[in-house]
Amino acid sequence: MDTITILRLTRDPIDLNALQRAVTTPRDGAVVIFTGTVRGQTGAHQTSWLAYEAYEAMALEKLRQVAEELRARFPLVHGLALVQRIGEMEVGEPTVAVVVAAAHRGDGAFEAARYGIDRLKQIVPVWKREVRPDGSTWVEGDYFPTPHDKAR
Amino acid sequence: MDTITILRLTRDPIDLNALQRAVTTPRDGAVVIFTGTVRGQTGAHQTSWLAYEAYEAMALEKLRQVAEELRARFPLVHGLALVQRIGEMEVGEPTVAVVVAAAHRGDGAFEAARYGIDRLKQIVPVWKREVRPDGSTWVEGDYFPTPHDKAR
Amino acid sequence: MTLTVQVFATLKERAGAPTLSLELAGPITVRELRARLGEQHPELAELFARALVAVNREFAFDHEAVQPTDEVALFPPVSGG
Amino acid sequence: MTLTVQVFATLKERAGAPTLSLELAGPITVRELRARLGEQHPELAELFARALVAVNREFAFDHEAVQPTDEVALFPPVSGG
Numbered sequence: 001m002d003t004i005t006i007l008r009l010t011r012d013p014i015d016l017n018a019l020q021r022a023v024t025t026p027r028d029g030a031v032v033i034f035t036g037t038v039r040g041q042t043g044a045h046q047t048s049w050l051a052y053e054a055y056e057a058m059a060l061e062k063l064r065q066v067a068e069e070l071r072a073r074f075p076l077v078h079g080l081a082l083v084q085r086i087g088e089m090e091v092g093e094p095t096v097a098v099v100v101a102a103a104h105r106g107d108g109a110f111e112a113a114r115y116g117i118d119r120l121k122q123i124v125p126v127w128k129r130e131v132r133p134d135g136s137t138w139v140e141g142d143y144f145p146t147p148h149d150k151a152r
Numbered sequence: 153m154d155t156i157t158i159l160r161l162t163r164d165p166i167d168l169n170a171l172q173r174a175v176t177t178p179r180d181g182a183v184v185i186f187t188g189t190v191r192g193q194t195g196a197h198q199t200s201w202l203a204y205e206a207y208e209a210m211a212l213e214k215l216r217q218v219a220e221e222l223r224a225r226f227p228l229v230h231g232l233a234l235v236q237r238i239g240e241m242e243v244g245e246p247t248v249a250v251v252v253a254a255a256h257r258g259d260g261a262f263e264a265a266r267y268g269i270d271r272l273k274q275i276v277p278v279w280k281r282e283v284r285p286d287g288s289t290w291v292e293g294d295y296f297p298t299p300h301d302k303a304r
Numbered sequence: 305m306t307l308t309v310q311v312f313a314t315l316k317e318r319a320g321a322p323t324l325s326l327e328l329a330g331p332i333t334v335r336e337l338r339a340r341l342g343e344q345h346p347e348l349a350e351l352f353a354r355a356l357v358a359v360n361r362e363f364a365f366d367h368e369a370v371q372p373t374d375e376v377a378l379f380p381p382v383s384g385g
Numbered sequence: 386m387t388l389t390v391q392v393f394a395t396l397k398e399r400a401g402a403p404t405l406s407l408e409l410a411g412p413i414t415v416r417e418l419r420a421r422l423g424e425q426h427p428e429l430a431e432l433f434a435r436a437l438v439a440v441n442r443e444f445a446f447d448h449e450a451v452q453p454t455d456e457v458a459l460f461p462p463v464s465g466g
Contacts, residue, residue, distance in 0.1 A: 015169060016168040016169050016172060016185070017167060017168050017169055020168060020187060020189075020246065021244065024189050024244050026191070026192035026193045026243055026244070027191065027192070027193045027194075028189060028191060028244075029188060029189055029190070029191035030186070030187075030188060030189070031185075031186070031187045031188075031189055031246075032184070032185070032186055032265070033168070033183075033184070033185040033186075033187070034182070034183070034184055034185075034257065034261075034262075035172060035182075035183045035185070036181060036182060036183075036257075036466050037172075037176050037180060037181055037182070037183055037253075038181070039178070039179065039180060039181035039255065040178035040179070041178045041179045042179070042255070052465060053393060053394060054465070055391065055393050055439070055458055055460060057442055057456075058439055058442040058443075058458065059465075061442045061443075084465055084466070091178055092173060092176050092178070092180075094172065094183075095465075095466065096465065096466045101189075103191065103194070105186065105188075105266070105269060109186075110186075110262050110265070110266050113184070113262070114257070114262050117257060117466060120465065120466055121463070121464075121465065121466040122463070123444075123463065124463060124465055124466075125393065125437075125439070125458075125460060125463050125465075126463055126464070126465025126466070127393060127394035127395075127460070127461065127463060127464045127465065128464050128465065129394075138394045138395045138398060138461070138464075139464040140394070140395060140461040140462050140464055141461070141462035141463045141464040142462055143462055143463070144437070144462060145437060145444045146446075147444075147446055149444055150443055150444055151443065188385050204384060205312060205313060206384070207310065207312055207358070207377055207379065209361055209375075210358055210361040210362075210377065211384075213361045213362075236384055236385070247384075247385065248384065248385045269385060272384065272385055273382070273383075273384065273385040274382070275363075275382070276382060276384055276385075277312065277356075277358070277377075277379060277382050277384075278382055278383070278384025278385070279312060279313035279314075279379070279380065279382060279383045279384065280383050280384065281313075290313045290314040290317060290380070290383075291383040292313070292314060292380040292381050292383055293380070293381035293382045293383040294381055295381055295382070296356070296381060297356060297363045298365075299363075299365055301363055302362055302363055303362065
C-alpha cells in the first residue's frame, strides 16, 4: 500500500496546490485541507501580524507523533501532510496546513484533518507572538500534556 | 457583517491558494477546503481521465442554492467558495473545491465543507464521463431529487 | 408551438443530439412530457422515464406544468463534484 | 557537570537568553529541576513551576529523571497552528 507522509517546519509560504498534488495518490478522489490563517480582527481586538517560533528538533518529532496517531485512527487515509510555518506572517496568510487524501470523502478525510490540527495545537512545540498596533505578546496555549501525550 | 461568496463553473485549473486568499476575511483564522480529484485506481479499475459537462445555467443557480442552504445551517461561516471545474481533467487534478473560512475551526468550518460537497454532488447538474484504457462511459449519480430539493 | 428540450450526459449521447423538439398545443404535465418524448423516441422511452426533469432551471415533478415557452431539460442523476 | 536548558517563548523573553545553565553532580528529577532553576532565577520561579518540561524531545513529568547529558527544554503550553 503506497502512502505518502510529509512533515515540515518551514519559513517559506505554504503552497496548498503543491501540497494537494504531493499527497494525492492515484487511489485518491478526496482531499481535505485545514489551513490556519492569521486572524486580523477578533471582535474589537486587532492583530497586525504574528511571529511563530518552534523548538524545531522536538516539533518535528511531535509532528511525526501526530501523523502516527492519525494513521492509527484513520487507516483509510493514504496521503498526509502536516506543515507548520514559522517566522513572521501577515493577516490572511496560512500559518499551518493539514492535508489529508483518501479514496472517498467518507473515508475519514474530514475527521482526520480535524484530528491533525487539534493534536498539532496540543503537542507540537510552536509558539506565536502577536504583534498589535500597541505592542506585542507571546501567546500561551491552554493544553497541559500528560504522560499519555508521549509518543508510543 | 462582511461575508464573501464565490460560485464558479470554470474550465480553468482550480487554484487552491487563490481561493483561500479570496475567501479569508480579516476575521478568519480557519479555512477548510474539500477538493475532489480524479481517482486513477479504484481497486483493479483504472481511469485514464475524466471529462465533465454541465447544464451551466442551472448549475450556477444550484450552486447558489447550496451556498444559501450552507449559510442557513452554518451562520458562523464568513467566506465560501463553491467551484466546479468542467472539461477534461487528468488523474490527481482537482475537479471541484469547497472552501470555507470562519474565525475558528470549531465554528462549523469542517461540517460546512462536508455539507457543501455532499449537497453539490446531489443537486448541481454536472456529469462526468470516465475514460478508461478500453473505452468511455457517462457516470450516473444515485440521488433522485424530490420537491424538497427545490430552492426556497 | 415547438418545445425545445435540452438533454445531457447519457441522454445526449443516446439521442445523438443536445436537444429534442416536441410540438405542443398548450401546457402539459411533466409526466406527459416524459410520455410524449418516449412516443417520439421509443428507443429512449425507458431513459426518459427515469430521467430528472428541470423546468426553468429547477427540478420539476410529475404533476407540475410545462409551458411551451419554458426552458426544459432532461438528464440523468448528477455525477459531478 | 553543566546542564544546558533551552527556554522558549515567554520563558526566553523573561530569561533574556535562549538557554540557562545548571550545575549538576548527577541525575535529578524534573521536579528538582524546576526547583533548582527557580532558586537560581527567583524572579522566574513561578514561570518555571508552570512550564512544560521536555527531556530528549519528549514531555517529561515530575518524578522522571534528568541526566546532565540530556537535551532539556522548558516552555509554556504551545500556541502554534
